[in-house]
Amino acid sequence: MHTLFVAPTRNGVGLSSTALGLARALERQGLRVAFLKPIAQTHETATDDSVHFARTLAHLQPPTPIALAHAEEQLSQGAEEDLMEEVVALSRQAAGGPGGADVLIAEGLALNERNTYAGALNASLARNLEADVVLVSSLAGVTAGALADELEIAAQNYRRSDGSGLAGYVLNFAPLGLDFGGLLAELRVRSRVLSGGELPLLGVIAQSPALSAPRTLDVARHLGAEILNEGEAAQRRVTSTVVTARTVPKMADAGLFASGALVVTPGDREDVVMAAALSHLSGVPLAGLLYTSGSSPEPSIERLCRAALTSSLPVLRVETNSFHTASALSRLDPRVPHDDLERMERTLDFIADRLDTVPLRSRLKTPQAEGDRRMPPSAFRYELIQRARAANKRIVLPEGDEPRTVRAAIRCVEKGIARPVLLANPERVRQVAEGQGLTVPEGLEVVDPESVRRQYVEPMVDLRKHKGLTAPQAEGELEDTVVLGTMMLALDEVDGLVSGAVHTTANTVRPALQLIKTAPGSSLVSSIFFMLMPEQVLVYGDAAINPNPNAEELADIAIQSADSARAFGIPPRVAMLSYSTGESGEGADVEKVKEATRLVRERRPDLPVDGPLQYDAASVLSVGRQKAPNSPVAGRATVFIFPDLNTGNTTYKAVQRSAGVVAVGPMLQGLRKPVNDLSRGALVDDIVYTIALTAIQATQVGSGA
Numbered sequence: 001m002h003t004l005f006v007a008p009t010r011n012g013v014g015l016s017s018t019a020l021g022l023a024r025a026l027e028r029q030g031l032r033v034a035f036l037k038p039i040a041q042t043h044e045t046a047t048d049d050s051v052h053f054a055r056t057l058a059h060l061q062p063p064t065p066i067a068l069a070h071a072e073e074q075l076s077q078g079a080e081e082d083l084m085e086e087v088v089a090l091s092r093q094a095a096g097g098p099g100g101a102d103v104l105i106a107e108g109l110a111l112n113e114r115n116t117y118a119g120a121l122n123a124s125l126a127r128n129l130e131a132d133v134v135l136v137s138s139l140a141g142v143t144a145g146a147l148a149d150e151l152e153i154a155a156q157n158y159r160r161s162d163g164s165g166l167a168g169y170v171l172n173f174a175p176l177g178l179d180f181g182g183l184l185a186e187l188r189v190r191s192r193v194l195s196g197g198e199l200p201l202l203g204v205i206a207q208s209p210a211l212s213a214p215r216t217l218d219v220a221r222h223l224g225a226e227i228l229n230e231g232e233a234a235q236r237r238v239t240s241t242v243v244t245a246r247t248v249p250k251m252a253d254a255g256l257f258a259s260g261a262l263v264v265t266p267g268d269r270e271d272v273v274m275a276a277a278l279s280h281l282s283g284v285p286l287a288g289l290l291y292t293s294g295s296s297p298e299p300s301i302e303r304l305c306r307a308a309l310t311s312s313l314p315v316l317r318v319e320t321n322s323f324h325t326a327s328a329l330s331r332l333d334p335r336v337p338h339d340d341l342e343r344m345e346r347t348l349d350f351i352a353d354r355l356d357t358v359p360l361r362s363r364l365k366t367p368q369a370e371g372d373r374r375m376p377p378s379a380f381r382y383e384l385i386q387r388a389r390a391a392n393k394r395i396v397l398p399e400g401d402e403p404r405t406v407r408a409a410i411r412c413v414e415k416g417i418a419r420p421v422l423l424a425n426p427e428r429v430r431q432v433a434e435g436q437g438l439t440v441p442e443g444l445e446v447v448d449p450e451s452v453r454r455q456y457v458e459p460m461v462d463l464r465k466h467k468g469l470t471a472p473q474a475e476g477e478l479e480d481t482v483v484l485g486t487m488m489l490a491l492d493e494v495d496g497l498v499s500g501a502v503h504t505t506a507n508t509v510r511p512a513l514q515l516i517k518t519a520p521g522s523s524l525v526s527s528i529f530f531m532l533m534p535e536q537v538l539v540y541g542d543a544a545i546n547p548n549p550n551a552e553e554l555a556d557i558a559i560q561s562a563d564s565a566r567a568f569g570i571p572p573r574v575a576m577l578s579y580s581t582g583e584s585g586e587g588a589d590v591e592k593v594k595e596a597t598r599l600v601r602e603r604r605p606d607l608p609v610d611g612p613l614q615y616d617a618a619s620v621l622s623v624g625r626q627k628a629p630n631s632p633v634a635g636r637a638t639v640f641i642f643p644d645l646n647t648g649n650t651t652y653k654a655v656q657r658s659a660g661v662v663a664v665g666p667m668l669q670g671l672r673k674p675v676n677d678l679s680r681g682a683l684v685d686d687i688v689y690t691i692a693l694t695a696i697q698a699t700q701v702g703s704g705a
Contacts (some may be wrong), residue, residue: 001095001365004167005131007108009154013138014172014205016050017336017344019107021351022134022202024169026103029357031364033060034101038087038096038125039064041110041205048489049108052338053345057345063093075117081662084128084314084378085385091129092382103364106131115452117612123157128378128533130415132167134202137436140173144183147171148190153256155193160535162621162635166193168202168359180204199521200359201350206266213237214332215340216288216314219262222332225316233314238287243326262287264325267317269294274301288314292322312600375570375638377662381689382665383569388417388692391699393495395691396488400424402501408687413443417688418695421494422446423442423481453478456487463515463619480574486511489673496694500678501687505544509668512675519672524549525647526557526668527677528564529652530693532658538619539565539572539639541647544666544677551592555599560625560669562607563638568693569701574600575618575637577647581627593643608632615651664689667697674698
């Protein structure tokens, strides 16, 4: 499925009608279309305009948007990542899963004076929805130069680092008689993104007075008018307003009593009232007659005009004078009311008729190849949590009274991510939780090591008897809760283990190697980090376990890492990293990477792999094209294999801390059962995600994946 994100370049560009008009135009091409408004436009409790019309006119079933107040609260608390996970969940719901929509139209937030954050939020939404962007702008009140700058700036905001991400642009409210050819030529001269064809024009939508005309009923609601005679107020539309100041003959000569005219007059202007009545009776479909200043005609005049004033002609009255009434009319909300389905139906057809979907057709009808996909961080986190919930695995946490671990375990229970088992004194866990303002939930299992330790002595002796382990030695080693937890895993009492918040990597890995052993076909244990970059999730390996792997080991690490990436939804494109690219460098370190690359290709011809590659050649498309133009990986790598632990660990920490990137892991690979190590600087979220990773790994181990 492809996603198109419809985004405004400024306020008042006709965003919602364009988004729905685009959906209609694509449906006419035989595509199955879904619609999403990720975040509500206002704090109103009423359904968003676009969602309402999508449901009532387009026969789509978009989910209810995230409340704007909730979104603003998340942003104010620095929880944009959590907000994006909610958006991804909504997009999955809107699209309908496998076999659902061909294309999802997502409408961004309209820009206004209040939501100054909306531009940056729209860019984040587009990025996390893996969407190509359709920019919507307006030709009303703007010069060609200003419009070119506007589109250029917007394109920069939405363009991905590899240059992709832009689907086209739409121009609304084109003045009648516009010299379109001249305008387009000037725009191309002033804008590189337009002159280069990167942002194709999808349509120019002309102004249409008929489509912007409100019903007389809408005017009455806006003014809070008293309806003296409803007539056809729900059908007649106001295309002009006649505020009486001239004599009736002058008004008649000027043709002001015309179809669609709303006549605004004090009730004591009997000449105007009678003229309006005569116009109506002669067949002119006036929009209505509006009395100002709380007035009415004399009874004798009302009797004389009764045939008109009690017929289909709407008659209204307001308390304000004519001047203030006219001012209020100028502020009438241009949005289409929810019950004016006829106007919106005509608007959507009008827009769909004028959109050119040819530039989109090849993009949307071509299935996206797995190797070309990116996994945005929010989608990764969402899928991670959903799959962990479905796994419902029991994960032991040996550092059971460590404050971050306790908080993470509570969160996992509350969100149903896993069934954590804390190894610690229950009273101590309660104290740690209360010290953080938390309560230990009933579903959180706490096992006191003192009460269970002895039952693992004999099984441990049996597992290590070939090493001469004695019962006293086993009992001594079981004083270490990591060893105790590993024994629980070895005996299948739990499905996985997570440790490392206070223990070293060696403390976590050594018992696993002794008691769990490596998986069949694995010659070593390695690790990866999932690096949640702004645009996509990358895999770094090995950055935690193997100090200086040889070529054979490096090839094993690459294959393990590629398989792990694919298992978590990341299309593997493997870059074997070095300080040189291709044949540009020499030396033992470069030769090791060359040999490892050859071995990966030999063992796994299905994997896109290349090396040696420098990091920039692997990750930046323009650099990759320059340094390795024929590479299947350069500039597009998703799995980065470092030549040694020194390079890998330094790089992951530099990226994590300097760029503010979340690093999930390390996730260990190659063990018979899942054991995962934490960084001692791990945050609560890091622990939660590592627990989720472990739960999913346990499912893969159980299924033989």
